Amino acid sequence: MVGTSFKPISSTHCSNKSKALLFKADDRSRSREKGEFSQSSKSSIGQYSSSTITSEESNIISSSQIGSRPHMSKDLRWEAIRSIRKQHRILSLKHFKLLKKLGCGDIGTVYLAELTGTNCLFALKVMNNEFLLSLKKIPRAQTEKEIMQMLDHPFLPTLYAYFATEQLSCLVMEYCPGGDLHVLRQKQPGRSFSEHAVRFYGAEVLLALEYLHMFGVVYRDLKPENILVREDGHIMLTDFDLSLQSDANPVLLKSASPVAEPGEKMSSSCSESSCIEPFCLNPSFQVPCFTPRLLSLASKSRRIKSDLATQNSPLPQLVVEPTSARSNSFVGTHEYLAPEIIKGEGHGNAVDWWTFGIFLFELLYGKTPFKGSENDETLSNVVSHSLRFPSSPMVSFHARDLIRGLLVKGPENRLGSAKGAAEIKQHPFFEGLNWALIRCTIPPEMPTFCETSICVPTPALQKKDSSKGNELQGTEDHMEFDMF
Numbered sequence: 001m002v003g004t005s006f007k008p009i010s011s012t013h014c015s016n017k018s019k020a021l022l023f024k025a026d027d028r029s030r031s032r033e034k035g036e037f038s039q040s041s042k043s044s045i046g047q048y049s050s051s052t053i054t055s056e057e058s059n060i061i062s063s064s065q066i067g068s069r070p071h072m073s074k075d076l077r078w079e080a081i082r083s084i085r086k087q088h089r090i091l092s093l094k095h096f097k098l099l100k101k102l103g104c105g106d107i108g109t110v111y112l113a114e115l116t117g118t119n120c121l122f123a124l125k126v127m128n129n130e131f132l133l134s135l136k137k138i139p140r141a142q143t144e145k146e147i148m149q150m151l152d153h154p155f156l157p158t159l160y161a162y163f164a165t166e167q168l169s170c171l172v173m174e175y176c177p178g179g180d181l182h183v184l185r186q187k188q189p190g191r192s193f194s195e196h197a198v199r200f201y202g203a204e205v206l207l208a209l210e211y212l213h214m215f216g217v218v219y220r221d222l223k224p225e226n227i228l229v230r231e232d233g234h235i236m237l238t239d240f241d242l243s244l245q246s247d248a249n250p251v252l253l254k255s256a257s258p259v260a261e262p263g264e265k266m267s268s269s270c271s272e273s274s275c276i277e278p279f280c281l282n283p284s285f286q287v288p289c290f291t292p293r294l295l296s297l298a299s300k301s302r303r304i305k306s307d308l309a310t311q312n313s314p315l316p317q318l319v320v321e322p323t324s325a326r327s328n329s330f331v332g333t334h335e336y337l338a339p340e341i342i343k344g345e346g347h348g349n350a351v352d353w354w355t356f357g358i359f360l361f362e363l364l365y366g367k368t369p370f371k372g373s374e375n376d377e378t379l380s381n382v383v384s385h386s387l388r389f390p391s392s393p394m395v396s397f398h399a400r401d402l403i404r405g406l407l408v409k410g411p412e413n414r415l416g417s418a419k420g421a422a423e424i425k426q427h428p429f430f431e432g433l434n435w436a437l438i439r440c441t442i443p444p445e446m447p448t449f450c451e452t453s454i455c456v457p458t459p460a461l462q463k464k465d466s467s468k469g470n471e472l473q474g475t476e477d478h479m480e481f482d483m484f
């Protein structure tokens with residue numbers, strides 16, 4: 001490994017130019033330009049604190065939060081982190097050995113890192129506070145951290161820890177070794193996926209988006225580059241710094257009992273009999289798999305559930321997703337931007353259904369539908385060009401019909417905008433798909449390149465000799481990394 005020392009990550013290490021070079025060099029990702037210009041006095045990334053991230057607020061995700069991640073509760077990485085914390089009181093950068101630079105984003109650099117002496121691998125996102133502050137990117141970093149702290153879903157990353165010093169802020173995340181869907185698409189014959197594969201990846205992404213929406217999060221940056229492939233071939237949706245956190249309330253569409261009226265605001269649920277999502281009120285399908293931390297909603301939900309259990313009436317129909325969330329910010333990636341974002345009309349969660357349409361189109365055809373020769377042309381095409389499907393490859397009617405429904409220019413008429421993901425799940429393209437068990441189905445492809453071993457912490461979690469190899473050197477106040 002080439003060992004070029006550099007000081008804590010600075011703007012020069014993350015400039016667009018160096019980023020582009022970096023991506024070109026390792027061919028891991030494509031650099032698509034992003035827009036992020038606030039068009040209103042309101043923040044582009046929703047609610048956040050503008051305060052600097054300091055060591056005071058730093059710490060690892062608390063054990064109570066750990067306990068609320070049922071799907072990862074057997075994960076040895078938690079134990080490894082807990083053990084280091086027990087020994088050293090706090091977890092910090094010096095406990096990690098940086099093995100490889102995975103990439104550099106707008107707000108930080110991500111490394112493959114081993115928790116020293118544990119064989120446990122993590123993706124470590126390191127952000128320079130001064131750089132964030134000078135480019136007004138602290139809100140983005142804050143949003144990403146806040147959203148990641150809430151997540152407990154098989155298709156979303158686990159945040160194991162967060163810590164910060166005066167100079168650096170670090171997210172310790174689940175590492176995903178299989179590359180991203182953009183790179184994987186390039187390897188397909190004709191550079192496009194089969195419909196079978198698109199159905200699989202599309203369904204997993206849809207579940208991840210639905211889950212985010214239930215937390216009031218509008219993702220806003222869907223593209224193949226942000227979908228990583230896990231060791232087992234299932235997906236992980238990453239990158240939440242452009243997301244919008246909203247406080248929109250769930251809405252009751254259809255009453256289950258004479259008491260509740262249509263349009264009445266109440267706690268969340270959905271009407272799908274096979275729904276495995278949080279707050280699902282169907283007593284026979286309640287799967288305690290995901291437990292979002294919206295406790296007041298959860299307890300209300302439990303109350304309603306028991307009320308329902310005593311009735312033998314049809315289930316209520318609720319929309320738990322923030323269909324009323326609004327933002328006026330110009331965020332996203334040009335080819336993926338929804339018309340309402342480009343026109344600055346204000347947008348809500350329907351932008352995720354637009355991007356979902358572009359995403360399915362790109363996976364199936366190997367290109368996006370409105371791309372122009374310049375970014376401006378792309379934007380103008382999105383707003384004014386009608387959707388056209390290439391004649392090859394051959395794509396089924398159902399797939400095209402779904403994309404057509406998603407790529408409706410007016411968000412109010414777009415598939416998903418009224419009832420959220422449930423509407424999209426019911427489309428014939430997904431017919432016969434077992435949503436509840438998709439995480440157990442065999443993925444269309446297993447990653448060929450797999451660097452990880454299963455995380456097995458050594459019994460004593462001993463610290464290795466840091467004088468060898470490409471270890472992270474120094475104390476936290478003066479950190480140097482090896483550049484690859």
Ligand SMILES: Nc1ncnc2c1ncn2[C@@H]1O[C@H](COP(=O)(O)OP(=O)(O)OP(=O)(O)O)[C@@H](O)[C@H]1O
Nearest residue numbers: 029102103104105106107110123173174175176239
């Ligand atoms: N958990 C992870 N496992 C493996 N690779 C990851 C992980 N998280 C990020 N990466 C990789 O690290 C690189 C940088 O990621 P990062 O999220 O910082 O930037 P980005 O995707 O370019 O987005 P943005 O600029 O909006 O932050 C990307 O190439 C990404 O694929």
